[in-house]
Amino acid sequence: xxxxxxxxxxxxxxxxxxxxxxxxxxxxxxxxxxxxxxxxxxxxxxxxxxxxxxxxxxxxxxxxxxxxxxxxxxxxxxxxxxxxxxxxxxxxxxx
Numbered sequence: 001x002x003x004x005x006x007x008x009x010x011x012x013x014x015x016x017x018x019x020x021x022x023x024x025x026x027x028x029x030x031x032x033x034x035x036x037x038x039x040x041x042x043x044x045x046x047x048x049x050x051x052x053x054x055x056x057x058x059x060x061x062x063x064x065x066x067x068x069x070x071x072x073x074x075x076x077x078x079x080x081x082x083x084x085x086x087x088x089x090x091x092x093x094x095x
Contacts (some may be wrong), residue, residue: 031064034076041083053079 038057042050061074 027067028064030069030073030076031061034073034080035061037085038076038079038083041080041085045083049082053082056082 008084035057042053042057045053056075056079059078060072063069063072063075
């Protein structure tokens with residue numbers, strides 16, 4: 001009985017920390033700065049390039065929500081490269 005109480009207390013504490021903690025993507029600069037750069041560059045791009053880059057942006061944002069910042073950074077880099085702004089996002093990709 002005592003072990004069950006200790007286990008339940010541990011699970012309750014872990015659940016509380018998981019719910020109250022900030023998502024990892026919120027603190028990652030790749031998931032904050034790179035999408036802003038892409039959105040800024042989308043306005044000046046031709047339609048087909050902008051559509052492809054926007055698709056990569058959405059995929060990257062979904063990866064950020066899934067806490068896969070590395071995969072998201074790769075998608076963001078491709079989008080920036082398509083838009084001709086690859087130099088601005090590469091410094092954040094390796095972090």
